[in-house]
Amino acid sequence: MKAFFTGIGLGAAIGLWLAPASGSETRKKLITSTADLAARLEKKFEGKSEQLDNPAHLQTRADENAPAAKAEARGDNHETSSPDPVAEVLNSASKTQLRKVPGIGDATARRIIDSRPYESEAEVVENKVIPESVLKKLKDKLVDADEGVA
Numbered sequence: 001m002k003a004f005f006t007g008i009g010l011g012a013a014i015g016l017w018l019a020p021a022s023g024s025e026t027r028k029k030l031i032t033s034t035a036d037l038a039a040r041l042e043k044k045f046e047g048k049s050e051q052l053d054n055p056a057h058l059q060t061r062a063d064e065n066a067p068a069a070k071a072e073a074r075g076d077n078h079e080t081s082s083p084d085p086v087a088e089v090l091n092s093a094s095k096t097q098l099r100k101v102p103g104i105g106d107a108t109a110r111r112i113i114d115s116r117p118y119e120s121e122a123e124v125v126e127n128k129v130i131p132e133s134v135l136k137k138l139k140d141k142l143v144d145a146d147e148g149v150a
Helices: 002-018 023-044 048-053 063-074 085-092 095-099 106-114 121-126 132-149
Strands: none
Touching: 085 121, 085 132, 095 106, 095 132, 121 132
């Protein structure tokens, strides 16, 4: 029993010592991060209910067709090809191509693909899909290479 109370006391002391902010500040941060997570999940799943109601949308699509399919499911009337070359690459690059960029691993590539379609490169950084430093590497590796071939 003595060890139990010692453990609780020690845990509480370490918790208070390591706590970066007061309880009210921590609760505010927790509420803000929870609201942010809820907004991201809502954005991610906004077209899913329509897809479940319409069996035609249940077909498996390749990664390069996913942006057009998501725009169609949401009812966007925007053109599918973007004039912004970075957005065009982000909308059409496969997971394998994205992983070739330094700083993009499996999780980041999946986040890029799941957040499609993009209208501009600024949208990717603003929505915190990838940091600006990785976006610069992506431009060097994929966008500049694409323009050199064309």
